[in-house]
Amino acid sequence: MTENTNPASKLPAKRSWAEPWKVKVVEPLKMTTREQRERAIVEAGFNTFLLRSEDVYIDLLTDSGTSAMSDWQWAGMMLGDEAYAGSKNFYHLEEAVRRYYGYRYIVPTHQGRGAENILSRMLIEPGDFVPGNMYFTTTRLHQELAGGTFVDIIIPEAHDPASEHPFKGDVDLAALESLIGRVGAEKIPYISLAATVNMAGGQPISMKSLRAVRALAQKHGIRIILDATRAVENAYFIQQREEGYRNKSVAEILREICDCTDGCTMSGKKDALVNIGGWLALNEYELYEEARNLVVVYEGLHTYGGMAGRDMEAMARGIVESVQDDHIRARIGQVEYLGAKLVEWGVPVVRPIGGHAVFLDARNFYPHIPQDQFPAQMLAAELYLDSGVRAMERGVVSAGRDPQTGEHRFPKLELVRLTIPRRVYTQAHIDVTAESVAAVYGQRQSARGLKMVYEPKYLRFFQAKFERM
Numbered sequence: 481m482t483e484n485t486n487p488a489s490k491l492p493a494k495r496s497w498a499e500p501w502k503v504k505v506v507e508p509l510k511m512t513t514r515e516q517r518e519r520a521i522v523e524a525g526f527n528t529f530l531l532r533s534e535d536v537y538i539d540l541l542t543d544s545g546t547s548a549m550s551d552w553q554w555a556g557m558m559l560g561d562e563a564y565a566g567s568k569n570f571y572h573l574e575e576a577v578r579r580y581y582g583y584r585y586i587v588p589t590h591q592g593r594g595a596e597n598i599l600s601r602m603l604i605e606p607g608d609f610v611p612g613n614m615y616f617t618t619t620r621l622h623q624e625l626a627g628g629t630f631v632d633i634i635i636p637e638a639h640d641p642a643s644e645h646p647f648k649g650d651v652d653l654a655a656l657e658s659l660i661g662r663v664g665a666e667k668i669p670y671i672s673l674a675a676t677v678n679m680a681g682g683q684p685i686s687m688k689s690l691r692a693v694r695a696l697a698q699k700h701g702i703r704i705i706l707d708a709t710r711a712v713e714n715a716y717f718i719q720q721r722e723e724g725y726r727n728k729s730v731a732e733i734l735r736e737i738c739d740c741t742d743g744c745t746m747s748g749k750k751d752a753l754v755n756i757g758g759w760l761a762l763n764e765y766e767l768y769e770e771a772r773n774l775v776v777v778y779e780g781l782h783t784y785g786g787m788a789g790r791d792m793e794a795m796a797r798g799i800v801e802s803v804q805d806d807h808i809r810a811r812i813g814q815v816e817y818l819g820a821k822l823v824e825w826g827v828p829v830v831r832p833i834g835g836h837a838v839f840l841d842a843r844n845f846y847p848h849i850p851q852d853q854f855p856a857q858m859l860a861a862e863l864y865l866d867s868g869v870r871a872m873e874r875g876v877v878s879a880g881r882d883p884q885t886g887e888h889r890f891p892k893l894e895l896v897r898l899t900i901p902r903r904v905y906t907q908a909h910i911d912v913t914a915e916s917v918a919a920v921y922g923q924r925q926s927a928r929g930l931k932m933v934y935e936p937k938y939l940r941f942f943q944a945k946f947e948r949m
């Protein structure tokens with residue numbers, strides 16, 4: 481046998497990929513010791529939201545407002561037209577939303593929840609029901625504050641972390657139909673549809689499901705409002721997984737998603753690659769008129785909505801960059817890289833790997849910690865203690881209390897989210913993170929639960945404090 485000296489024979493079956501950008505500016509990170517981290521997490525009440533960011537090494541708390549802007553976006557920041565009324569940056573933003581999302585009327589807001597507030601006040605009457613493909617924290621709270629009741633109509637597979645269903649964001653049509661039959665279409669102001677469902681693990685909705693919901697909604701005269709926060713990521717999953725979409729661009733699929741709906745709320749801090757910003761988009765003029773009126777009360781004039789001109793310019797440019805196929809492939813590719821490592825090492829994670837994050841299944845990670853001792857909260861703390869990686873709880877703490885009974889809501893999914901900011905971390909950062917998760921998993925038997933010692937009234941996960949049992 482002669483030695484094979486052709487280096488091409490050593491290539492992996494699947495060739496490596498790299499990001500379609502390079503680093504131009506860096507932000508140094510502080511390295512900490514385990515003792516420093518122990519002090520910091522105790523002071524933070526075992527809540528990673530209460531850590532100081534300078535005590536964090538790799539920050540995977542959220543992908544919200546944490547992405548890196550491009551040089552083209554930063555250049556746009558210098559072109560801010562800071563006029564109180566009629567800023568030209570607003571018109572650039574309006575044009576970008578119209579072109580890529582396709583809605584007729586755009587009301588800028590300071591971020592996504594500003595849009596949710598206006599929408600909920602406009603459309604929801606006390607006693608109404610708002611069906612949605614799983615809840616999101618701020619979305620549901622605004623629906624409840626307006627007097628509505630959220631009803632989960634996501635398919636049951638979404639609640640099963642082991643299910644490999646390719647579209648776990650799909651709607652259970654029978655559940656939606658039965659709700660309409662039970663309460664009547666007039667009690668349903670709109671259907672709240674999320675594209676890539678955050679709380680299900682960043683799982684997409686299929687075009688097939690969207691179309692089916694659209695047909696049913698039209699039959700009953702019910703609007704559909706899209707939570708477009710991660711709709712671009714959803715479009716990528718449709719391209720990759722749904723029959724008939726392989727040769728369509730992400731931009732084309734995004735339009736198709738939005739065309740199935742009557743309006744959207746948007747957090748620009750996610751898909752749109754900016755640190756702050758959002759919008760409400762609508763197709764009906766009468767609704768737009770009302771929204772334009774309400775935005776003045778809660779956000780600012782309808783041509784800035786709580787944003788500086790420069791922020792609107794950065795978002796307009798971020799939208800253009802966000803829908804490029806190369807960008808979104810690299811973005812989701814990095815998340816899949818982390819997920820694949822953990823799966824290979826046998827760490828329990830939500831399957832399939834989501835678009836913006838890898839979700840650790842804390843229930844299976846710490847089966848000996850009961851849910852009322854906050855296993856996911858503890859897992860996030862242990863990860864920080866091990867390596868300075870900051871993650872977030874998405875389980876019983878995030879689910880909050882039932883407004884009627886005052887009891888904890890015990891969600892089926894008890895998760896820790898490792899959320900990847902866009903264009904921020906290198907593959908080496910991802911390797912360090914994966915190894916830290918594996919190390920914490922190796923010591924899972926010794927972990928104990930937590931007790932809550934401070935609980936805020938709203939969105940408690942942000943500020944609650946805990947102590948070791």
Ligand SMILES: *Cc1c(COP(=O)(O)O)cnc(C)c1O
Pocket residue numbers: 544591592593594616618619674678707709710746747748749750757758
């Ligand atoms: C972040 C987010 C929101 C709220 O947006 P903010 O900009 O944080 O106010 C709404 N829905 C989803 C799915 C989100 O991820």
